[in-house]
Amino acid sequence: MKFMPAGVVPFMALLLLQRRPVAGRVLLVTGPGCPGHGLCRSNVQEQTRRQVALLNATAQDLFSLYLKCQGEPFSSETDKLCNPGGVFFPAFRVNRTSERKEVMVAMYKLFAFLNASLGNITRDQEELNPTAKELLDRLHNTTKTTRGLISNLTCLLCKNYNVFQVDVSYGESSKGKSAFKKKQQGCQVLRKYVQVIAQAARILLPHLSPP
Secondary structure (H helix, E strand, O other): OOOOOOOOOOHHHHHHHOOOOOOOOEEEOOOOOOOOHHHOOOOHHHHHHHHHHHHHHHHHHHHHHHHHHHOOOOOOOHHHHOOHHHOOOOOOOOOOOOOHHHHHHHHHHHHHHHHHHHHHHHHHHHHHOOOOHHHHHHHHHHHHHHHHHHHHHHHHHHHHHOOOOOEEEOOOOOOOOOHHHHHHHHHHHHHHHHHHHHHHHHHHHHHHOOO
């Protein structure tokens, strides 16, 4: 497995890099300071709350639709083939009593990883199931929401905490794998996503609620 050394990458450059799946790489985000606060919308906190709630509300339906489109044996052997136990996800050790800054950083790492994973899955499904319009539309919409969420978390971290350095881990790329392995990896990642987004919503939403 190849690794790219840590480099100096501004937040906005990271947002562009996240459009490509990166296998087993760690990007260190540094810079002379945070981007201008013009990056923030006036309702950024409420928008972030809604984005997390939307991702949580639609995760299970996305996973179910993905299963349906992969056909057998994924539909009948879901527990076996889609077991997410071996799937890497960023460590998520925050809870409702954690400091808000700590929660925001953990969320940024999670959704940056998820954004890259969704790009990987979408690319594979465009190749394997090009006529599955509903699935592809949902994958694109979920990715769009995730990118918007990353942008808002970037703003909140900079504006409220002057955080402009975050270590971000990306999962394994499926390039070069067989069609079956690509389907299985997507299935495992999406099942893990259902579990993690529910936990993330429970922890993050109280931190974003109006006083």
